[in-house]
Amino acid sequence: MTDSRSIALITGANRGIGFETARQLGKLGLRVVLTSRDGIKGKAATDKLQTEGLDVLYHPLDVDREDSRLQLFQHLEDRHGRLDVLINNAGVMPDGDPAQPQQASVFDAELEQVRQSMETNLYGPLRLSQLAVPLMRRNGFGRIVNVSSGLAQLAEMRGAFAAYRLSKTALNALTRILAAEVRGENILVNSVSPGWVRTRMGGENAPRPPVEAVRGITWLATLDDNGPSGGFYQDRMAIPW
Numbered sequence: 042m043t044d045s046r047s048i049a050l051i052t053g054a055n056r057g058i059g060f061e062t063a064r065q066l067g068k069l070g071l072r073v074v075l076t077s078r079d080g081i082k083g084k085a086a087t088d089k090l091q092t093e094g095l096d097v098l099y100h101p102l103d104v105d106r107e108d109s110r111l112q113l114f115q116h117l118e119d120r121h122g123r124l125d126v127l128i129n130n131a132g133v134m135p136d137g138d139p140a141q142p143q144q145a146s147v148f149d150a151e152l153e154q155v156r157q158s159m160e161t162n163l164y165g166p167l168r169l170s171q172l173a174v175p176l177m178r179r180n181g182f183g184r185i186v187n188v189s190s191g192l193a194q195l196a197e198m199r200g201a202f203a204a205y206r207l208s209k210t211a212l213n214a215l216t217r218i219l220a221a222e223v224r225g226e227n228i229l230v231n232s233v234s235p236g237w238v239r240t241r242m243g244g245e246n247a248p249r250p251p252v253e254a255v256r257g258i259t260w261l262a263t264l265d266d267n268g269p270s271g272g273f274y275q276d277r278m279a280i281p282w
Contacts, residue, residue, distance in 0.1 A: 166187055
């Protein structure tokens with residue numbers, strides 16, 4: 042089966058940045074596949090967006106598990122026969138509260154925290170991109186957006202949050218590698234920093250609401266064919282790596 046609508050897959054989309062991205066892409070006319078690890082919360086989020094008249098479907102996904110990733114892509118193949126947009130949004134920050142960096146020294150970082158961050162924030166997006174690109178190549182079109190962080194910038198690297206910083210900096214490297222390997226195929230791959238956002242991860246003291254933070258994500262997800270690839274952006278502006 043081949044779907045005539047453009048299909049966007051968003052990981053970790055039952056709340057926060059992922060949820061608002063699903064809403065905004067739905068408003069732009071894309072058919073959104075909203076995924077989450079928690080099925081109850083994912084279905085509730087999907088139901089809410091559907092009541093807003095948006096074309097949003099739900100499928101479970103644990104980005105850390107290969108069987109879950111394979112089941113999702115088999116579903117995409119069987120039901121839609123295509124994938125146009127991949128938003129690697131799901132992420133973890135196991136090593137502290139952004140509002141209290143003094144509690145997250147690298148000298149207190151546990152290797153298990155680093156492993157957990159790398160598993161979800163890097164290995165998940167890597168594997169999902171490996172699965173997504175063949176579907177994108179089928180139609181000669183693809184957009185991959187890796188949701189990174191300002192904490193990943195080498196140009197601004199400071200102390201604290203070592204596990205999170207390492208994983209997101211590696212995600213930025215993945216963006217560059219992917220972009221280089223699909224260059225000329227109309228598959229554009231970019232990283233985006235949404236800023237410090239009021240979500241469960243960002244905390245209530247964060248200055249940016251999700252609706253403001255996702256504008257850069259939706260821009261990269263809907264780039265024209267001559268759009269940039271292999272870049273790092275916030276609010277549609279290139280920022281230093």
